Amino acid sequence: MQSPAGTDGVQQFISFTIGDEEYGVDIMAIREIKGWTATTELPNTPTYLRGVINLRGAIIPIFDLRARFEGRLTEASARHVIIVVAVSDRVIGILVDAVADIITVSSADIQPVPELERNEHASFLTGLVTVDGRMVALLDLHHLFDLDLASHATGVAA
Amino acid sequence: MTDDQGYDLSQFKATYFEECAELLATAEETIARLQDGMAGDDDLNAVFRCVHSIKGGAGAFAFDDLVHFAHVFETALDALRSGRAELSPQVADILVRGTDVLGDFVRAAQDGSTLEADHGSDVLAHLNALIGGGAPVAAKPAAAKPAAPAAAPVTHAVWRIVFTPRPGMLRTGNDPLLMIRELETLGTLTIQADTAHLPALGDMDPAESYLSWTFTLVTDKGRAAIDEVFEFVAGDSADVGIEPAGEEGEGWGLFEAAPAAAPAPPSGGEEGDGWGLFEPAPAAAPSAAPQAAAPKPATAPTAAQQAAGGGTGVHTASIRVDLDKIDRLVNMVGELVITQAMLGQQASGFTVESHPELIQGLQELSHHTRELQESVMAIRAQPVKALFSKAPRLVRDLSSKLAKQAKLVMSGENTEVDKTVIEQLSDPMTHLIRNALDHGIETPEERMAVGKPAEGTIHLGAEHRSGRIIIEITDDGRGINRARVLEKAIEKGLVERGQQLTDEQIDMLIFAPGFSTAAEVSDVSGRGVGMDVVRKNIQDVGGRVVVQSTPGAGSRFILSLPLTLAVMDGMLVAVGNERYVLPLTNIVESFRPTAQQARSLVDVGDVLTLRGQYIRLLPLHGIFGIRGAITDVTRGLVVVVETEGGDRIGLLVDELLGQQQVVIKSLDSNYRPVEGISAATILGDGRVALILDVSALRHMAGLAAEAAMAAQ
Numbered sequence: 097m098q099s100p101a102g103t104d105g106v107q108q109f110i111s112f113t114i115g116d117e118e119y120g121v122d123i124m125a126i127r128e129i130k131g132w133t134a135t136t137e138l139p140n141t142p143t144y145l146r147g148v149i150n151l152r153g154a155i156i157p158i159f160d161l162r163a164r165f166e167g168r169l170t171e172a173s174a175r176h177v178i179i180v181v182a183v184s185d186r187v188i189g190i191l192v193d194a195v196a197d198i199i200t201v202s203s204a205d206i207q208p209v210p211e212l213e214r215n216e217h218a219s220f221l222t223g224l225v226t227v228d229g230r231m232v233a234l235l236d237l238h239h240l241f242d243l244d245l246a247s248h249a250t251g252v253a254a
Numbered sequence: 255m256t257d258d259q260g261y262d263l264s265q266f267k268a269t270y271f272e273e274c275a276e277l278l279a280t281a282e283e284t285i286a287r288l289q290d291g292m293a294g295d296d297d298l299n300a301v302f303r304c305v306h307s308i309k310g311g312a313g314a315f316a317f318d319d320l321v322h323f324a325h326v327f328e329t330a331l332d333a334l335r336s337g338r339a340e341l342s343p344q345v346a347d348i349l350v351r352g353t354d355v356l357g358d359f360v361r362a363a364q365d366g367s368t369l370e371a372d373h374g375s376d377v378l379a380h381l382n383a384l385i386g387g388g389a390p391v392a393a394k395p396a397a398a399k400p401a402a403p404a405a406a407p408v409t410h411a412v413w414r415i416v417f418t419p420r421p422g423m424l425r426t427g428n429d430p431l432l433m434i435r436e437l438e439t440l441g442t443l444t445i446q447a448d449t450a451h452l453p454a455l456g457d458m459d460p461a462e463s464y465l466s467w468t469f470t471l472v473t474d475k476g477r478a479a480i481d482e483v484f485e486f487v488a489g490d491s492a493d494v495g496i497e498p499a500g501e502e503g504e505g506w507g508l509f510e511a512a513p514a515a516a517p518a519p520p521s522g523g524e525e526g527d528g529w530g531l532f533e534p535a536p537a538a539a540p541s542a543a544p545q546a547a548a549p550k551p552a553t554a555p556t557a558a559q560q561a562a563g564g565g566t567g568v569h570t571a572s573i574r575v576d577l578d579k580i581d582r583l584v585n586m587v588g589e590l591v592i593t594q595a596m597l598g599q600q601a602s603g604f605t606v607e608s609h610p611e612l613i614q615g616l617q618e619l620s621h622h623t624r625e626l627q628e629s630v631m632a633i634r635a636q637p638v639k640a641l642f643s644k645a646p647r648l649v650r651d652l653s654s655k656l657a658k659q660a661k662l663v664m665s666g667e668n669t670e671v672d673k674t675v676i677e678q679l680s681d682p683m684t685h686l687i688r689n690a691l692d693h694g695i696e697t698p699e700e701r702m703a704v705g706k707p708a709e710g711t712i713h714l715g716a717e718h719r720s721g722r723i724i725i726e727i728t729d730d731g732r733g734i735n736r737a738r739v740l741e742k743a744i745e746k747g748l749v750e751r752g753q754q755l756t757d758e759q760i761d762m763l764i765f766a767p768g769f770s771t772a773a774e775v776s777d778v779s780g781r782g783v784g785m786d787v788v789r790k791n792i793q794d795v796g797g798r799v800v801v802q803s804t805p806g807a808g809s810r811f812i813l814s815l816p817l818t819l820a821v822m823d824g825m826l827v828a829v830g831n832e833r834y835v836l837p838l839t840n841i842v843e844s845f846r847p848t849a850q851q852a853r854s855l856v857d858v859g860d861v862l863t864l865r866g867q868y869i870r871l872l873p874l875h876g877i878f879g880i881r882g883a884i885t886d887v888t889r890g891l892v893v894v895v896e897t898e899g900g901d902r903i904g905l906l907v908d909e910l911l912g913q914q915q916v917v918i919k920s921l922d923s924n925y926r927p928v929e930g931i932s933a934a935t936i937l938g939d940g941r942v943a944l945i946l947d948v949s950a951l952r953h954m955a956g957l958a959a960e961a962a963m964a965a966q
Contacts, residue, residue: 136942137832138921138928139878148925148934148942153589155934155942157925186924244926 105203109225111232112179112192114162114170119192120199120225120232125181129195132176143169145244146191151180158189159241183237190237199232201225206234263315270311274360277304281353289346298335301349305331308356317363323374324359327352330381339384348380411473412499413480418466423491425461434467436483441473470499577673580633587627588917591821594623595914596938624915627821631672635817638716638725639667641676645687645714652691659698659709660691660729666716671723675815678795679725682788686727686811687712689785694731694809704806706730718817722797722839725813734803736760743769761801765789798949822918824935824945826911827893829874830883834907835916835935835945842894842902844910852887862892862904869894872955873906874946877930884908897949905951918945930954 109120110129135147135158144163148155158178162170170176170191178189206223220239225232281304284297309324330352333339355374362369415437419430437443446468453464471480480496481488488494598616606613642664649662695701695710702708713728736757743749743763755763763769765785792799797815816822824835847862852871854860860871871892875883884890884906892904916935921928921944932947 134941136934136944137880138925138944139880139930141928148921150936150940150942153585153919153936155919155921155924155936188924 107201107203107206109199109201109232109234110179111196111199111227112177113194113196114165114192117165118196118230118232119161120234121179121181121190121237122234123198125183125237127180127182127187130178130180130189131174132172132178132191142244146172149178149189151187151189154187156180156187156189157244158191159244160191162191162193164240181237183241188237188241197227199225199227201227209233267315270315271360271364273311274308274364277307278353278357278360280304281356282350285346285349285353288341288349289343298331298341302328302331302335305356308360312363315363317359319369320356320359320363323378324356326378326381326385327356330384333385338386345384348377348384351377352381413469413471413473413477414495414497414499415469415471415480415484416466416495417469417484417492418494419463419487419492421462423487424463426487426491428487428491430463430465430467433483433487434469437469437471437480440475440479440483441471444470575633580630583630584634587623587630588821590623591627591915591917592936592938594619596940598914599938627915631817631821634673635670636673636676637668637670638676638679638723641679641683642667642714642716644680644684648684648687649691649712652688653695656691657697658691658695660695660712661709663711663713664715665713669716669718669723671716671815671817675723675795675817678791678797679813679815682791682799682813683714683725683727685785685788686813687714690727690729690731690809690811694729694733696732700732719814722814723817725815726810727813728808728810730808733805733807733809734761734764734801736805739763761803764801765799821915822945823913824916825893825913826937826943827874827891827905827907828909828911829878829907830880832878832880833911833937833941833943834874835943836893836895836905837932837945837948838913840895840897840948842896844891844893846890847887847892849888860887862887864894864904867902870903870952870955871906872903872951874951875906877951877954895948897952901952903948903952903955905946905948916943916945 108123110123110126111118111120113119133149135149137147138145138157144160144167146158146160146163148157160170160172162168170193172191175194177192177195179192179195180187180189206225208223209221220236222234222236225234281301284300284304287297288301305324305328309321309328312320312324330339331349334341334345339345355377358369358373361367417430417433419428423430434443434445448466448468449464451464451466452458458464473479477496477498484492484494484496598620601609601612601616604612645664646662649660652658653660690712691710695712696704696706698708701710711730713726715726715728717724740749740755740760740763743760743766744751746766746769748763748766748769749755765788769785789799792813792815795815797813800812800814801809802812803809823838825838825841827834827836845864851863852860853863860873861868862871871887873883873885873887874880875885887906890906891909892906893910894902894904896902916937918933919935919942921931921934928944930947930950931944932950933945934942935945937943
C-alpha cells in the first residue's frame with residue numbers, strides 16, 4: 097500500500113456504482129474483483145442473496161446490493177461485477193453495476209451522514225465524501241451483512 | 255564407534271538407537287499414566303513391548319549389559335501384566351526408575367562407554383522381587399534368538415505360519431502332511447497342532463480335516479519359498495497366515511491381513527519353549543483374532559499388531575507427518591475428483607465405439623482417483639480408541655464424585671474414522687457420559703431397591719454402519735423421566751400445555767437449548783448447556799443424535815456421523831433449473847409413481863403407496879420454492895430416502911442425473927447453515943450444487959404440514 101493511514105488519516109476506497117449511486121468500500125477489505133457468473137440459489141433465503149458461487153474451491157455467497165437497497169433485483173449480465181470482500185472472517189461477494197474508481201480521502205474529508213438521511217440505510221453508511229463533484233457513500237459491510245452472516249439469522253424473504 | 259562387525263552394521267545401530275529413544279519416551283509416557291492410576295492392560299503391554307524391543311535389538315548387537323537389565327525389567331513387567339504381581343504406586347515408581355536405568359544402559363551402549371558394574375542394581379533387586387521371590391532370572395541369551403534377524407542383514411528368519419484347512423480341503427487332493435514335509439525341507443520346523451475342533455469320534459467325517467497347525471519355521475529361504483508350499487491351498491481351501499516372527503520390514507501389511515497370527519512377544523519366562531503363547535492356535539481365520547495373542551479380547555487386533563511390531567524388534571515403519579501436509583493432500587485429491595468428474599461430463603457425448611481409448615482412459619482415471627482418494631482418507635483415519643481412552647478415567651472420577659458405582663464397558667475401539675470426526679466427537683461424548691452418570695445411573699441404594707445390581711453399567715460402543723460411524727452410549731440407569739421432562743419443557747415455554755407429544759418427541763426435548771431437569775446445578779452437569787451443545791456439535795459435522803429410553807431400564811444415545819468430512823457418494827438430481835446432491839447412503843430406490851399410487855390426505859399431505867406401504871411425499875420444489883419444476887407426481891420421479899431415524903419419505907424430483915463422488919464444502923464457512931442443506935459441492939462444470947439434508951427436509955415438511963393444519 098502506498099498510502100496507509102498516516103498522520104492525517106488517509107484512507108483508500110474502491111468506489112462502484114449501482115444505477116446513479118456511487119458507493120465506496122475500504123480497499124483493505126477487497127480480495128478481488130471478477131465478472132458476474134451464474135449462482136446456485138439457496139432455498140428459503142432473502143432474494144437479495146443471489147446464491148453461492150465457487151471461488152477457486154471455496155463456496156461464497158453473492159449479495160445483490162441493488163436488491164438489498166432498493167428491493168429490485170439486478171438483471172445481471174457479463175458486464176456486471178462481483179466485488180469479493182472479506183467481512184470479519186468470511187469472504188463474500190457483492191454484485192454491483194460497475195467499479196468506478198479508487199479514491200483516496202483523508203479522514204477529515206469524510207462527512208457524517210446527515211441526521212435527516214438516517215433511514216434504514218444510514219446504519220451501514222459510515223460517511224459521505226465528495227470526489228470530483230460526485231457524492232460517494234462509504235459502506236460498512238460488517239453492519240450491512242451482520243444479520244445475514246450470523247448463524248442464528250432467520251431467512252426473511254423479501 | 256568401534257565396530258568390528260563390519261561397517262554396514264553401524265547404520266543399523268544408528269536406527270536402533272533412534273528407535274530406543276522413541277521407545278524409552280513411549281515407555282516413560284505410559285508409565286506416567288500408570289502412575290496416575292490409569293492402569294490398563296494395554297498400558298502395561300505397551301511398556302512391555304517397548305522394553306522388549308529394546309532388548310531384542312540389544313541382543314542382536316550383543317550389548318550384554320543392556321540385554322541383562324532389559325530382560326529382568328521385561329520379566330517384571332510380564333509378572334505385572336499377568337497379575338502375578340500387583341501394580342501399586344510404589345511399583346510404578348520402580349518402573350520409572352527402571353526406565354531411567356534402561357536409558358542409562360542404552361546411552362552407554364551408544365557411546366561405547368561402560369557403566370559401573372553394579373549400576374542400577376538396586377532397581378534390579380526391586381524388579382527381581384516383583385518377579386516373585388527374586389526368582390533367578392539370569393539373563394538368558396534367548397532374546398537374541400527372535401531378535402537376531404531383526405537387524406542382521408542376512409541369516410535365518412523366523413516365520414510363524416498358521417495353517418487352518420477349510421472344510422473340504424482333503425477332498426481337493428491336498429494333504430497337509432505333504433506340506434508339512436515340504437516345510438521341513440526349508441529349515442528347522444516346530445509344529446503345534448490344534449485339536450480344539452476335533453469332534454467326537456462318532457461325529458467325525460473321515461474326509462474332513464479338523465486339525466489346524468501353527469508352525470514356527472527358522473529358515474534362510476525367503477517368504478516366497480513358504481508361499482510356494484501353500485500355493486495350492488492358500489485362500490482357497492485353507493486359511494494360511496504367514497508372517498515373520500523375527501524378520502525386519504515385511505511385517506506390517508501382513509498383520510492386518512491375518513491378525514490372528516500376530517505374534518505376541520515371547521515373555522521372559524517362556525522363552526525356553528519359544529512360542530508357548532500360541533498354543534491355542536487361533537484358527538487362523540481373522541475372525542478368531544480376539545482370542546489370539548492379546549490378553550484383552552476387545553482390543554486384540556490392534557494389540558496384536560503392536561505386539562507384532564514391538565515384540566519382534568521390528569520397528570513400525572511409520573513416519574510422523576504434519577497434519578497440514580495431509581490436509582493439503584486431501585484438498586488436492588478433492589480438486590482432482592472434481593476435475594475427473596468434469597472430464598467425465600465432457601466426454602459423456604462420446605461412445606465406446608467412437609472413442610474407445612478415451613472412454614477407457616477416463617474409466618481408469620475414475621478408478622485411480624477413487625483409490626487415491628480412499629488411500630488419502632485412510633491416512634487420516636484413526637481408531638476411535640484415542641477418543642474412548644478418556645472415558646474410563648471420566649467414569650471413575652465422576653462416579654466417586656457422585657457417590658455412584660458404575661463400570662464402563664467399551665466395544666469397537668478399533669473402529670476407524672477420520673481424524674477430524676474424532677476431534678468433533680470428543681466433547682459430545684464427554685457430555686453424554688457425564689449425563690449418563692449424573693442423570694442416568696441411580697445411586698447404589700436406589701438401584702438395589704429396584705432390584706438392579708448396585709453397580710451401573712455404561713456401555714460405549716463404536717461401529718461402522720452404512721457409510722457412517724455410529725457411537726452408542728448406553729446406560730442401565732433410570733431412563734428419561736418423561737413426565738418431568740415435559741413439565742420442565744412447559745415451564746420453560748418450550749412446549750405448550752395440552753400439546754400432545756409422543757414419547758420420542760418428549761425424549762428429544764432434552765436437546766432443546768437451555769433445557770436441564772437437574773433440580774440443582776451440579777458441577778458435573780446440569781448447567782443446561784450440555785445436551786443442546788452435544789446436538790449442535792454433532793450436527794455441525796453432518797451428524798445426528800438420537801435418544802432411546804426405557805423408563806427404569808436406561809437410555810441409549812446414538813450418535814451417527816459421516817466417516818469423513820471431505821468426500822461422499824452422491825446422486826445428482828435435477829429440480830427445475832437447480833441441481834441437488836442426495837447422499838447415496840440415504841437413497842433406497844426411485845420410481846415413477848402411477849396416478850393410483852399417489853394420494854392426497856387432508857391432514858398429512860400427499861402420500862404414496864409403495865408395495866402396500868404408505869410413504870410421505872415431499873415435493874422438493876415445494877419445500878425450496880423452485881420455479882419451473884415438474885409438479886405432476888406421475889411425470890416426475892420419486893426418490894425414496896431413509897432418514898437416520900429409519901423413516902422413509904419420497905422426494906419428488908424432476909429426474910436423476912447420475913451418481914458421482916462429491917467433495918463436501920461447507921456453506922457456513924462463508925455464509926451460514928441453510929435449513930435442508932447439509933453442505934455444498936462443486937460439480938464438474940465448476941457450478942455449485944447443494945447437498946440435501948434428508949432428515950432436515952423431513953422436519954421442514956413436518957413443520958409445513960403443522961402450519962397448514964394450524965391455518966385451517
